[in-house]
Structures are given as structure tokens and as C-alpha cells.
Amino acid sequence: MADRFVDHLLIGGGIASATCAxxxxxxxxxxxxLLVARELDPPYHRPPITKGYLGGSETKDDxxxxxxxxxxxxxxTSVMALDPAAKTVTLSTKETVEYGTALLATGAMVRRLQIDGVHLDGIHYLRALGNADSLIEDAETVENVVCVGGSYIGCESAATLTRLGKRVTVVLLEEEPMERAFGVQxxxxxxxxxxxxxxQIVGNVEVERFEGEGERVxxxxxxxxxxxxAELVVAGVGVTPDVMLARKAGLEIGERGGVRADARLRAHGADGLYVAGDIAEYDSPSHGGAVIRVEHEEHAASQGRTVARNMLGAEAEHTDVPYFFSDLADWASFEYVGPALAWDEEVVEGDMPSGTFTVWYLADGKVAAMLSAGGHGDIERAKALIASGGTLA
Incomplete structure (x- = not known):
């Protein structure tokens, strides 16, 4: 018998659980x-980790x-075991909790480089506020920084650290930063x-090893x-869905590495159990029923809202088109809706050199995604076209 019962159990301390609550x-x-989080801090927004919080313009309370x-x-506090059939969990405190409905939103874990020298001091991964605290303290006395990876973490951190007066180089596997998600242009x-x-951007190259002087890179x-x-390194080489608890509980893991769910974000074969955030691999009505998994905070929040409605009996499909944004210090910003699982044409509107433009990503003539820089273009129109399988004509 469980030690206690809660109507709604939220597993994970990120924005999906917080928004659901x-x-x-x-x-x-x-x-x-009941929201159970293994993090040291209560739920918080993650984008400031590479932006305002790292740069000093936002506090932890913000x-x-x-x-x-x-x-x-x-x-x-961690959930050590989940029994979907009995609708119970066992916490790291040894307490067992029975639930009426539950959300599994355990997020993702950073990928760590597997090369020589990775254990040297001064090599940082950014996923939590505590990581940013360590980086901020470590960066005070250094001059040369290398960011490994050309996606959001690498580029946003590079911009913020440059604003703080550091000499920053970004090293990436692709030729251009953010090319993998948004194309060469x-x-x-x-x-x-x-x-x-x-x-400085160094593209189309792998990092072979880190070398140190004493114990420091x-x-x-x-x-x-x-x-x-490089007296300091920021490694942003991606994340993997944290499905350890889900796998242990016997939940179905999909081809994209997440927990399989239907269009209502219900975990396959588990009554009253929903998934959201980085681990949610679901049938998306906005993508013609295609299975997608999205790793952006704004969409995790919208999934949390859908799950809450369904916990209360709504039976609503999650139809929101995924959205996210990125800021490169105060130099440039862009918004994106999609994601384009694949595309064969890009249509540019506006003036790209000035940073005020729109890129439409088309697949077989239909809108698959849209990127808006500098406030150019109509995000809501793009969402509607993606959901309807519409064209620009």
C-alpha cells in the first residue's frame, strides 16, 4: 500500500511540469x-542560462x-521507480506515492565529449543554473574561450561571453553555425x-583533444x-532524452529516443500517464500525424498545458505548432516555427544582410517551417500554413 495518494503527480522540475501545475x-x-524535481532549485526558465543569467542582466529570482x-x-528528490499499472512511484526518500494522473517530464541529459583531456578543469556543460554559476565564476579571470558546437548553446554562449569581454572561438562540425537546423543561408x-x-568561427572540423597546463585546460x-x-571551454554538443525511468518502467521508447505517446500526449499503454518536454515523442496533428520530438522550452510549456487539460478529462489533441526563439546577445534575434523534418526549397523575403528577413522552408511546395529574424514576417500565418499543409501562393 502506498504511503499517500495525490490527484496529479508531476515528475520533473522543468517548465513542462511547472506549466502543467x-x-x-x-x-x-x-x-x-505534487511536483517532484531532482534539481536543487524549484522550476525555472532555462533560456537565460546562456543569455541574461550568464551575462549578469538576470538574477536567479528572475x-x-x-x-x-x-x-x-x-x-x-528523484523518482526511483514508476509502476504505470499500479499508478505508483517510489521516491528517493523511500516514500511511495499513488497517483490519479501523472506527467512524466524528465527532460534531457547533456551529451559529453569522449576525447582525451575531458577531465581537465575549465571545461563546462550548460544545462542548469548551477552549471552557469560555475561558468560565471570560472570566467572571471580568463581571456580565451572556445565554444565547442555550433548550435544554440555554443552560439548563444559565445555571444554572451564576448559581450563580457572574452575572446571567443566557436568550433563546429558543420561549415556554418546553426546550419543543421536552419540551412546554409x-x-x-x-x-x-x-x-x-x-x-571567430572554425567550421567543418572535429575537436581531437584538450591539452592542459597542470590540471587546467x-x-x-x-x-x-x-x-x-583556451583557458575555458563551453561544450554544447547536444542532449539526449532522459528516458532511464521510463525504460525501467517498461514504457515504449520511439525511434527518436523519446517516450512514445499519442496525439493527446498519453504514453502508450499506460492509463492516466502523460509525457511532455524533451522526452515526448508524439503523433503531431500539425505535421499530418508524423511522429516528432521537440527540445525547446516554449513547446514544452504548451505541452504542459495540453496535458493539464487532458488530466482533467478534456481529451484534447496537442495541435500547437512548435515555436522557439534565440537571441545572440543584443546583436540579433530570431523566431522559428516548425520544425521542418525535411525541406527541399528555401524562400527568403526581406533583407538578410540587415537582419530583417523571413525564410520559408518548403517540402514539395508546402510550408514545413518558417524563421523570422528582426521581427520580419507573420509567425501566426506560418503556424496556420504548417498545420494546414498550405503553400505560399
Whole structure:
């Protein structure tokens, strides 16, 4: 027998759980809500980790997500076991909890480089506020920084650290930064923004090893032998869905590495159990029923809202078109809706050199995604075209 019962159990301390809790409390004043988070801090927004918080313009309190006082939050607590059939969990405190409905939103884990020298001091991964705290402290006395990876973490961190007066180089496998997600044209624009403010871009190369002086990193050695001075390294080489608990519980894991769910975000074969955030691999009505998995905070929040409604009996499909944004310091910003699982044509509107433009990503003539820089274009129109399988004509 369980030690206690809660109406709604939220597993994970990110924005999906926090938004679900807010939506539940707004719609249901009586149901008990328990949010279990292994993080040291209560739920907070993650984008500031590479932007305002790292740069010093936002405090920890600024990042926190406000929850109703009657939402119970257990930080520094892990769910050690989940039994979907019995609708129970066992916590790291040894307490067992029975639930009426549950959300599994365990997020993702950073990929770690597997090369020589990775254990040297001064090599950082950014996923949590504590990681940013360590990086901020470590960066105070260094001059040369290398960011490994040309996606959001690498580019946003490079911009922020450059604004703090550091000499920053970005090293990436692709030719252009953010090329993998947005194509060569946008990648070249991102390169121009970063390079125009002093960030060096080294593309189409692998990092072979890190070398140190004593216990601290001093150089990043690239394939081919080129060495870059680096008293500090930020590694942003992607994440993997944290499905350890789900796998242990016997839940179905999909081809994209997440927990398989239907269009209502219900985990396959598990009554009353939903998934959201980085681990949610679901049938998306907005993509013609295609299975997608999205790793962006804004969409995790919208999934949390859908889950809350369904926990209360709505039976609603998750039809929101995924959205996210990125800021490169105060130099440039862009928004994106999609994602384009594949595309065969890009249509550019506006003026790309000035940073005010739209890129439409088309697949067989239909809109698959849209990127808006500098406020150019109509995001809502793009969402409608993606959901309807529409064309630009």
C-alpha cells in the first residue's frame, strides 16, 4: 500500500511540469498536486542560462517560475521507480506515492565529449543554473574561450561571453553555425552576426583533444593539428532524452529516443500517464500525424498545458505548432516555427544582410517551417500554413 495518494503527480522540475501545475490549479481548485524535481532549485526558465543569467542582466529570482502556494514541490528528490499499472512511484526518500494522473517530464541529459583531456578543469556543460554559476565564476579571470558546437548553446554562449569581454572561438562540425537546423543561408547570416562582433568561427572540423597546463585546460587541439588557446571551454554538443525511468518502467521508447505517446500526449499503454518536454515523442496533428520530438522550452510549456487539460478529462489533441526563439546577445534575434523534418526549397523575403528577413522552408511546395529574424514576417500565418499543409501562393 502506498504511503499517500495525490490527484496529479508531476515528475520533473522543468517548465513542462511547472506549466502543467499552473494550468491544473487554474482549472481545478481542489485536486492535490505534487511536483517532484531532482534539481536543487524549484522550476525555472532555462533560456537565460546562456543569455541574461550568464551575462549578469538576470538574477536567479528572475528565472524562477511562480507556482501556486498549494502546489507541493519536492526539490532534490528523484523518482526511483514508476509502476504505470499500479499508478505508483517510489521516491528517493523511500516514500511511495499513488497517483490519479501523472506527467512524466524528465527532460534531457547533456551529451559529453569522449576525447582525451575531458577531465581537465575549465571545461563546462550548460544545462542548469548551477552549471552557469560555475561558468560565471570560472570566467572571471580568463581571456580565451572556445565554444565547442555550433548550435544554440555554443552560439548563444559565445555571444554572451564576448559581450563580457572574452575572446571567443566557436568550433563546429558543420561549415556554418546553426546550419543543421536552419540551412546554409541562415548559417551564413549567423556567422556574419557573430564574426561581426569579434567571434571567430572554425567550421567543418572535429575537436581531437584538450591539452592542459597542470590540471587546467589550456588548448583545444583540432583534427589536423591546429591548436586554439583556451583557458575555458563551453561544450554544447547536444542532449539526449532522459528516458532511464521510463525504460525501467517498461514504457515504449520511439525511434527518436523519446517516450512514445499519442496525439493527446498519453504514453502508450499506460492509463492516466502523460509525457511532455524533451522526452515526448508524439503523433503531431500539425505535421499530418508524423511522429516528432521537440527540445525547446516554449513547446514544452504548451505541452504542459495540453496535458493539464487532458488530466482533467478534456481529451484534447496537442495541435500547437512548435515555436522557439534565440537571441545572440543584443546583436540579433530570431523566431522559428516548425520544425521542418525535411525541406527541399528555401524562400527568403526581406533583407538578410540587415537582419530583417523571413525564410520559408518548403517540402514539395508546402510550408514545413518558417524563421523570422528582426521581427520580419507573420509567425501566426506560418503556424496556420504548417498545420494546414498550405503553400505560399
Amino acid at each position: 499552473q494550468e491544473l490549479r487554474d482549472a481545478d481548485a481542489k485536486g492535490s498536486i 528565472t524562477l517560475i511562480e507556482l501556486s502556494d498549494d502546489v507541493e514541490v519536492l526539490t532534490r 541562415v548559417g551564413q547570416w549567423v556567422r556574419g552576426v557573430l564574426a561581426g562582433h569579434g567571434v 589550456a588548448r583545444v587541439v583540432l583534427a589536423g593539428g591546429r591548436a586554439l588557446d
